Amino acid sequence: xxxxxxxxxxxxxxxxxxxxxxxxxxxxxxxxxxxxxxxxxxxxxxxxxxxxxxxxxxxxxxxxxxxxxxxxxxxxxxxxxxxxxxxxxxxxxxxxxxxxxxxxxxxxxxxxxxxxxxxxxxxxxxxxxxxxxxxxxxxxxxxxxxxxxxxxxxxxxxxxxxxxxxxxxxxxxxxxxxxxxxxxxxxxxxxxxxxxxxxxxxxxxxxxxxxxxxxxxxxxxxxxxxxxxxxxxxxxxxxxxxxxxxxxxxxxxxxxxxxxxxxxxxxxxxxxxxxxxxxxxxxxxxxxxxxxxxxxxxxxxxxxxxxxx
Amino acid sequence: xxxxxxxxxxxxxxxxxxxxxxxxxxxxxxxxxxxxxxxxxxxxxxxxxxxxxxxxxxxxxxxxxxxxxxxxxxxxxxxxxxxxxxxxxxxxxxxxxxxxxxxxxxxxxxxxxxxxxxxxxxxxxxxxxxxxxxxxxxxxxxxxxxxxxxxxxxxxxxxxxxxxxxxxxxxxxxxxxxxxxxxxxxxxxxxxxxxxxxxxxxxxxxxxxxxxxxxxxxxxxxxxxxxxxxxxxxxxxxxxxxxxxxxxxxxxxxxxxxxx
Numbered sequence: 001x002x003x004x005x006x007x008x009x010x011x012x013x014x015x016x017x018x019x020x021x022x023x024x025x026x027x028x029x030x031x032x033x034x035x036x037x038x039x040x041x042x043x044x045x046x047x048x049x050x051x052x053x054x055x056x057x058x059x060x061x062x063x064x065x066x067x068x069x070x071x072x073x074x075x076x077x078x079x080x081x082x083x084x085x086x087x088x089x090x091x092x093x094x095x096x097x098x099x100x101x102x103x104x105x106x107x108x109x110x111x112x113x114x115x116x117x118x119x120x121x122x123x124x125x126x127x128x129x130x131x132x133x134x135x136x137x138x139x140x141x142x143x144x145x146x147x148x149x150x151x152x153x154x155x156x157x158x159x160x161x162x163x164x165x166x167x168x169x170x171x172x173x174x175x176x177x178x179x180x181x182x183x184x185x186x187x188x189x190x191x192x193x194x195x196x197x198x199x200x201x202x203x204x205x206x207x208x209x210x211x212x213x214x215x216x217x218x219x220x221x222x223x224x225x226x227x228x229x230x231x232x233x234x235x236x237x238x239x240x241x242x243x244x245x246x247x248x249x250x251x252x253x254x255x256x257x258x259x260x261x262x263x264x265x266x267x268x269x270x271x272x273x274x275x276x277x278x279x280x281x282x283x284x285x286x287x288x289x290x291x292x293x294x295x296x297x298x299x300x301x302x303x304x305x306x307x308x309x
Numbered sequence: 310x311x312x313x314x315x316x317x318x319x320x321x322x323x324x325x326x327x328x329x330x331x332x333x334x335x336x337x338x339x340x341x342x343x344x345x346x347x348x349x350x351x352x353x354x355x356x357x358x359x360x361x362x363x364x365x366x367x368x369x370x371x372x373x374x375x376x377x378x379x380x381x382x383x384x385x386x387x388x389x390x391x392x393x394x395x396x397x398x399x400x401x402x403x404x405x406x407x408x409x410x411x412x413x414x415x416x417x418x419x420x421x422x423x424x425x426x427x428x429x430x431x432x433x434x435x436x437x438x439x440x441x442x443x444x445x446x447x448x449x450x451x452x453x454x455x456x457x458x459x460x461x462x463x464x465x466x467x468x469x470x471x472x473x474x475x476x477x478x479x480x481x482x483x484x485x486x487x488x489x490x491x492x493x494x495x496x497x498x499x500x501x502x503x504x505x506x507x508x509x510x511x512x513x514x515x516x517x518x519x520x521x522x523x524x525x526x527x528x529x530x531x532x533x534x535x536x537x538x539x540x541x542x543x544x545x546x547x548x549x550x551x552x553x554x555x556x557x558x559x560x561x562x563x564x565x566x567x568x569x
Binding site (some may be wrong): 022023024027028029031032049050051052053054055056057058059060061062063064065066068070073074075076079215216264266267268269270271 | 310311312349354355356357358359383397399523524525526527529530531532533534535536537538546547548549550551552
């Protein structure tokens with residue numbers, strides 16, 4: 001099976017990446033398997049300065065997944081460059097740096113710091129975290145999203161991926177603005193805002209109230225958005241949301257994703273990413289495909305027509 | 310730490326709403342007291358995330374048990390398991406109780422279903438020549454867990470219940486008043502842990518360790534869900550050091566390491 005996957009200028013040995021925020025910087029997973037098995041690693045969001053994250057409670061269990069409101073706790077750019085990136089350089093996998101900021105300058109400073117560092121394959125702009133006060137600032141308005149992408153574009157020639165929020169009326173509108181401003185790819189989706197109530201304590205379970213839904217419950221929402229992005233835009237898409245198996249990954253490819261990222265599944269099955277690589281190869285063969293590329297948009301004729309034009 | 314399949318070999322019911330599952334591991338295990346395992350608790354539909362459980366009794370290098378109260382869909386699933394059933398276990402995880410260098414007067418304090426990590430700890434402390442006393446607290450007599458199992462180790466066990474139906478009437482921490490200790494090891498509800506911490510500060514009793522519980526998704530350090538505030542953050546970490554992970558830096562903390 002030809003497992004290579006191309007996402008714009010990015011070339012992955014297989015289309016299975018680990019999603020940002022559910023993989024740290026790879027150190028814990030590396031205790032369990034060789035990270036070189038992965039197409040790529042999208043690291044936990046990196047901010048200019050260290051961020052503390054939200055107070056407890058940060059996690060709630062829901063049917064079909066979970067709620068989280070971690071709040072982008074991360075050790076900051078310097079720690080990433082001095083400790084985490086050198087660790088990831090030991091592995092033959094593409095490292096995508098997820099970048100977060102409270103404002104435009106915050107994003108730009110991290111991108112400047114990351115640009116030119118050996119071992120960085122690309123940047124993912126996280127404009128869609130629902131768990132920090134200004135987390136959705138750039139993801140819900142096409143003008144603000146486009147402006148941020150344009151500013152970052154001036155700072156780096158690295159492939160630029162923008163992670164979209166489902167918490168908007170029309171993700172395609174935001175995606176189009178990002179493409180126009182120079183993004184190379186989109187990743188879809190971040191978590192859907194949700195809530196759980198603690199009946200005994202008569203308050204939301206999560207300390208800050210609302211939180212992001214992830215896990216299998218998210219898959220239909222994400223698939224529809226990936227499908228729409230692929231049929232309406234020319235920019236490649238990385239599908240994220242509830243991917244548990246090779247078959248789930250194949251659904252995303254057939255919807256129009258060029259690659260996928262596995263997130264919450266690693267909490268239930270720490271070995272999920274390499275397992276999904278193996279399962280996807282079998283699923284592709286079972287469907288008569290000889291290469292990942294052949295499955296692309298197999299269920300999305302409009303996307304295929306758009307590409308062949 | 311690694312994920313693998315374990316097999317239920319025996320199901321015990323030490324209290325009406327509590328179950329102890331004795332499980333067979335594929336290889337010899339050597340967990341420290343206080344470490345835990347993430348157990349799968351269902352088919353993933355109603356109970357997606359695995360749940361953390363301290364191991365309880367050790368019957369052989371491959372045979373450990375888990376003790377829990379049935380409180381929700383996850384524990385209901387586990388309670389429904391029978392011998393020969395299989396489940397996924399990831400572990401051992403976290404940092405357990407540090408053992409003393411030599412013999413000491415050790416006091417274990419458990420509230421409700423907090424007793425599991427203390428059984429194997431009692432055994433290790435006895436092996437070091439310690440004089441071990443266990444204090445068990447619960448709402449009522451039928452909720453006192455682990456008494457016969459701890460007494461079978463040959464240690465002194467005192468009990469306290471909120472309604473006075475067994476032992477002292479009142480919080481289990483009130484039993485500490487009359488007891489000399491060099492080391493204090495506690496696991497139970499947050500209110501009980503705070504009371505133990507206050508006693509540790511007042512005596513003072515530096516060798517006091519608390520096993521914390523927290524909602525967590527992964528158990529192995531990546532979700533950052535199980536945050537607990539550090540009492541003395543490492544300045545080198547900046548704001549990132551505000552919280553520690555219960556799953557990696559804990560679940561056992563010295564009384565003065567965290568704010569609870």
